[in-house]
Amino acid sequence: MNLSLLRQACCILVSLFLFIACNQSRHIISSHAEKDREFSQLRGKKIDQLLLAAGGVLGKAYRLGSAGPRAFDCSGLTRFVFDKINMTLPRKAKDQAETGTAIPLKLVREGDLLFFGHRRVHHVAIVSKVKRGNIYITHATTSRGVVEEKLEDSEYWSSKLKMARRVIM
Numbered sequence: 001m002n003l004s005l006l007r008q009a010c011c012i013l014v015s016l017f018l019f020i021a022c023n024q025s026r027h028i029i030s031s032h033a034e035k036d037r038e039f040s041q042l043r044g045k046k047i048d049q050l051l052l053a054a055g056g057v058l059g060k061a062y063r064l065g066s067a068g069p070r071a072f073d074c075s076g077l078t079r080f081v082f083d084k085i086n087m088t089l090p091r092k093a094k095d096q097a098e099t100g101t102a103i104p105l106k107l108v109r110e111g112d113l114l115f116f117g118h119r120r121v122h123h124v125a126i127v128s129k130v131k132r133g134n135i136y137i138t139h140a141t142t143s144r145g146v147v148e149e150k151l152e153d154s155e156y157w158s159s160k161l162k163m164a165r166r167v168i169m
Contacts (some may be wrong), residue, residue: 051128051138128148
């Protein structure tokens with residue numbers, strides 16, 4: 001009889017311990033979820049500021065070696081708008097192509113960078129929006145200056161796309 005009571009008491013204690021442990025893990029998970037939500041909101045605000053800065057220079061002239069505010073080359077543009085959100089990028093497109101994390105094209109989102117070239121990277125653009133699978137980019141072109149265009153509509157740029165990178169984590 002004593003052995004039976006001892007078993008029951010052990011079972012109750014183990015059950016109580018497991019209940020407390022499970023209850024504590026829910027607080028840990030919700031704490032992480034809250035931090036993830038805050039982080040996501042902060043990232044969203046940075047991207048909004050970045051795209052606002054990029055939109056503010058649409059129509060500016062192209063000038064090789066220029067980084068704004070009156071004229072830009074491609075990497076000067078990306079560096080200029082990233083400076084607006086207190087993020088420093090290297091000056092050249094080929095060096096910018098080594099920052100952040102490589103991502104598959106199907107996962108690009110606003111604020112990501114796209115890199116173009118033949119054998120090596122020579123051009124960079126900012127993803128300004130993704131709508132129904134279409135990617136819109138803002139970049140500085142030699143012929144039209146700073147423009148926003150749909151990547152899929154440009155056979156020239158679509159054929160030269162090399163990689164996508166996420167810099168704002």
